Amino acid sequence: MRAYGRRHRRWSRRNPQPLLLLPDEPLFIAAMAAIGRALFRYRSGLAPISAGLALAVAGFALHRTHPGAWPVVAVVTAGATLAAGLRGLPWGVTRTEERVYAATATTLAGCWLALATALGPGHRPLPTILVIFVVALGIPWWAHRRRRARVRVDRIIQAWPDLAETIGLDGSRVMSAVVDTWGWRARMKLRPGQSVADVVVRVPAIESALGTRPGAVRVEQDPAHAGRCTMRVLAVDPHAGAIPWPGPTARSLADPIELGVFEDATTVRVPLLRRHALIGGTTDSGKSGVLNVVLGNLAACSDVVLWGIDLKGGMELRPWAPCLARLATTPDEATRLLADAVAVLDARAHAASRDNTRVWEPTPDTPALVIVIDEYAELADTAPAAVTYAESVARRGRAVAVDLLAATQRPTQKAMGGGALRSQMSVRVCLRVRERRDVDLILDKGMLAAGWHAHTLDAPGKFYVLADGHNQPRRARAYLVTDDHVRETAARYADQRPELDPLSQAAIDDQPRAIESRSSNADDPEQALLTALDEAPDEGLTIPQLIDATGMRRTWVYDRLQALAATGRARQVSRGRWQA
Numbered sequence: 001m002r003a004y005g006r007r008h009r010r011w012s013r014r015n016p017q018p019l020l021l022l023p024d025e026p027l028f029i030a031a032m033a034a035i036g037r038a039l040f041r042y043r044s045g046l047a048p049i050s051a052g053l054a055l056a057v058a059g060f061a062l063h064r065t066h067p068g069a070w071p072v073v074a075v076v077t078a079g080a081t082l083a084a085g086l087r088g089l090p091w092g093v094t095r096t097e098e099r100v101y102a103a104t105a106t107t108l109a110g111c112w113l114a115l116a117t118a119l120g121p122g123h124r125p126l127p128t129i130l131v132i133f134v135v136a137l138g139i140p141w142w143a144h145r146r147r148r149a150r151v152r153v154d155r156i157i158q159a160w161p162d163l164a165e166t167i168g169l170d171g172s173r174v175m176s177a178v179v180d181t182w183g184w185r186a187r188m189k190l191r192p193g194q195s196v197a198d199v200v201v202r203v204p205a206i207e208s209a210l211g212t213r214p215g216a217v218r219v220e221q222d223p224a225h226a227g228r229c230t231m232r233v234l235a236v237d238p239h240a241g242a243i244p245w246p247g248p249t250a251r252s253l254a255d256p257i258e259l260g261v262f263e264d265a266t267t268v269r270v271p272l273l274r275r276h277a278l279i280g281g282t283t284d285s286g287k288s289g290v291l292n293v294v295l296g297n298l299a300a301c302s303d304v305v306l307w308g309i310d311l312k313g314g315m316e317l318r319p320w321a322p323c324l325a326r327l328a329t330t331p332d333e334a335t336r337l338l339a340d341a342v343a344v345l346d347a348r349a350h351a352a353s354r355d356n357t358r359v360w361e362p363t364p365d366t367p368a369l370v371i372v373i374d375e376y377a378e379l380a381d382t383a384p385a386a387v388t389y390a391e392s393v394a395r396r397g398r399a400v401a402v403d404l405l406a407a408t409q410r411p412t413q414k415a416m417g418g419g420a421l422r423s424q425m426s427v428r429v430c431l432r433v434r435e436r437r438d439v440d441l442i443l444d445k446g447m448l449a450a451g452w453h454a455h456t457l458d459a460p461g462k463f464y465v466l467a468d469g470h471n472q473p474r475r476a477r478a479y480l481v482t483d484d485h486v487r488e489t490a491a492r493y494a495d496q497r498p499e500l501d502p503l504s505q506a507a508i509d510d511q512p513r514a515i516e517s518r519s520s521n522a523d524d525p526e527q528a529l530l531t532a533l534d535e536a537p538d539e540g541l542t543i544p545q546l547i548d549a550t551g552m553r554r555t556w557v558y559d560r561l562q563a564l565a566a567t568g569r570a571r572q573v574s575r576g577r578w579q580a
């Protein structure tokens with residue numbers, strides 16, 4: 001008998017029988033439970049049908065008990081429609097198209113219920129109308145991308161305790177989740193003793209557990225609580241392609257400038273009021289692109305006068321000429337422009353100390369002065385005198401709203417004044433760099449080691465930003481401003497540009513003209529004026545440009561322009577711009 005038992009066990013091991021699980025509850029109950037679970041799981045998709053059934057039942061009950069209550073149903077429907085359309089209540093929907101849908105569904109359902117109360121839900125053609133409503137309102141419901149994403153996220157949240165145990169984050173909880181355009185983000189509470197570092201090292205495991213693409217999950221510390229964090233899941237990579245510029249959003253220098261989009265799809269907003277900015281990156285990294293985004297916004301600000309320095313012959317900044325009060329394209333012009341900026345800041349500082357005011361508040365009548373310099377290293381190489389003025393503006397300009405915005409390809413120690421200039425620049429944008437050590441040159445010592453890996457940025461326009469409120473190494477991509485955008489924006493705001501306040505203008509006019517134009521007409525200002533007007537571009541030359549060209553004072557230039565205009569030898573092409 002024992003021998004048979006051994007033989008049988010050996011046989012059973014070699015020929016395993018399929019495992020048969022028999023439920024210990026009756027089949028009917030098991031089937032009902034399975035159907036209930038399926039209905040619960042697919043409750044969101046079934047909502048239009050459930051709502052149709054609920055309406056039929058409510059109509060039946062009201063018709064049986066209170067057939068005369070249909071006016072009450074109609075009044076409640078009107079109130080509910082207003083609440084849904086105007087406030088998104090009670091579902092908390094915020095988008096216009098979702099509110100329109102909610103208001104329409106409420107109206108149709110309420111009207112049907114009022115009729116069903118009065119006539120009975122079986123009264124023809126009410127049943128047919130109800131089916132048509134369910135299908136017609138069901139189609140946008142079933143097709144709605146955010147609703148389906150929300151359902152997927154809800155399922156993940158329900159499954160999170162099991163997933164968390166698998167990836168070694170047992171005890172962590174998802175407190176809430178929000179679906180947005182690019183994916184979703186969840187607020188997480190960690191088990192006591194766990195930290196965000198524990199979550200960060202498990203990011204690849206989280207991506208595998210959630211079934212996302214590699215690199216789709218980001219984790220950020222909750223600044224208020226060491227045991228909480230935000231997990232962001234990007235269904236779509238916001239940096240996968242160029243991001244079109246949505247147009248200017250700033251109207252005053254006090255408004256932060258929107259430069260682009262972080263990897264978590266949030267907007268990069270950088271304050272520029274009373275701040276100098278440095279934009280660094282290798283060739284073709286997108287420096288001019290970032291400058292264009294900033295210029296596009298500053299052009300729309302009514303409290304900023306813009307001056308430009310572009311020693312590439314004006315190649316980058318000339319398209320903005322209609323919005324630039326001055327554009328210097330040679331080392332001499334750049335030196336004179338920066339000398340004038342120092343004169344402006346001296347005058348403003350003097351006025352501030354006389355009036356006992358601490359800072360210069362930009363307004364359309366007393367605008368800030370922002371000097372945009374494309375390729376700062378070129379300026380340092382060709383116009384050392386200009387650099388001295390630029391450093392003076394960097395050191396003293398902030399309080400009196402004279403700000404620098406410099407882009408550079410080569411952030412050498414020499415170009416950065418051994419770091420003196422850079423240390424004054426509190427906004428730093430670092431695009432792709434060729435050498436790792438350039439990260440520390442553009443941002444600051446130790447930033448490369450702290451994770452600001454700008455040498456790994458792999459497409460033009462991608463950058464890291466160091467500024468107020470941005471002190472974590474988060475990758476961003478600048479908006480792409482096309483040539484058409486530049487043309488349209490420059491033309492649109494050209495007539496709305498403010499002029500310098502009288503105090504600042506007088507400071508420039510009173511400047512001794514130590515640096516004379518290299519023009520062959522330097523000794524003959526009248527001839528220099530005629531030549532400048534003859535050679536003026538289509539948009540004409542501004543008064544400061546004519547002052548530069550002639551080396552004469554504003555009043556002289558005005559007098560001569562009036563005289564030339566009277567004889568038809570000069571004409572004003574637009575406000576403050578002249579041509580032969």
Ligand SMILES: Nc1ncnc2c1ncn2[C@@H]1O[C@H](COP(=O)(O)OP(=O)(O)OP(=O)(O)O)[C@@H](O)[C@H]1O
Binds near residue numbers: 242284288289290461
């Ligand atoms: N934000 C962006 N998104 C997509 N493409 C961009 C972006 N910014 C720039 N580019 C593209 O990258 C290329 C180089 O851009 P850009 O001229 O701004 O670089 P740069 O750093 O100023 O170059 P250089 O040093 O030669 O002046 C252009 O073809 C431009 O279309």
